[in-house]
Amino acid sequence: MPLDRADLKLLELLQRDGRATAQALSEAVNLSARATLNRVRRLEAQGLIEGYRALVHxxxxxxxxxxxxxxxxxxxxxxxxxxxxxxxxxxxxxxxxxxxxxxxxxxxxxxxxxxxxxxxxxxxxxxxxxxxxxxxxxxxxxxxxxxxxxxxxxxx
Structure with a gap:
């Protein structure tokens, strides 16, 4: 499935901060928190998001x-x-x-x-x-x- 502007923005935001809340992400992409969470889960299921990790100084x-x-x-x-x-x-x-x-x-x-x-x-x-x-x-x-x-x- 091709990525739209909201998907790309979500990927950009999550690369910067994998702990961003659904609420913060939803405000950045102008979607409801539920719709945003569904998109993130779809991106994870498709393998576009491989995981999350902490960057240790x-x-x-x-x-x-x-x-x-x-x-x-x-x-x-x-x-x-x-x-x-x-x-x-x-x-x-x-x-x-x-x-x-x-x-x-x-x-x-x-x-x-x-x-x-x-x-x-x-x-x-x-x-x-x-x-x-x-x-x-x-x-x-x-x-x-x-x-x-x-x-x-x-x-x-």
């Missing part, structure tokens, strides 16, 4: 380093790719992992308490022959300029 977690790891695999066999992706998905330090095109296969964002923990983590990955990692090129985040805050939505 990094300072609350103590000192951490954020590292971007460019990872190249030795081969592209399905078994190797699946093992690697499963390991990345299970690692709590991996906060994002993307399959990309270009000179490496994956861009992985890792959060660790310090660089020693990152070194130990990546050394374990490299030592695990089953992961099939050829090389890891690391860039350390110095400052976050803009964090992901939702996808741009089409204008109606």
């Amino acid at each position: 990094r300072a609350a977690l103590g000192e951490q380093v954020s590292v971007f790891a460019e990872i190249a695999l030795k081969d592209q066999r399905q078994a190797t790719v699946q093992r690697f992706e499963k390991r990345m998905a299970a690692a709590p330090e991996v906060v994002a992992c993307y399959l990309v095109s270009g000179r490496y296969d994956y861009l992985v964002r890792v959060a660790c308490r310090d660089l020693a923990q990152y070194r130990d983590l990546t050394s374990a990955w490299l030592d695990d022959v089953g992961l099939g990692i050829e090389k890891i090129v690391t860039s350390t985040e110095l400052q976050t300029i803009k964090e992901f805050a939702g996808f741009p939505l089409p204008r109606s």
Whole structure:
């Protein structure tokens, strides 16, 4: 079902504040609270809204380093790719992992308490022959300029 102006506005508002009340949302889209809630539930049922989560301020977690790891695999066999992706998905330090095109296969964002923990983590990955990692090129985040805050939505 195509998205209308109210749907797009709801998605925009919920990306900014997933805890917005039905009343606040309804006022922003000029619909009744019941109609607004029905739209939100439809967007959820259609999979356009995948979930809601709290964004925890990094300072609350103590000192951490954020590292971007460019990872190249030795081969592209399905078994190797699946093992690697499963390991990345299970690692709590991996906060994002993307399959990309270009000179490496994956861009992985890792959060660790310090660089020693990152070194130990990546050394374990490299030592695990089953992961099939050829090389890891690391860039350390110095400052976050803009964090992901939702996808741009089409204008109606």
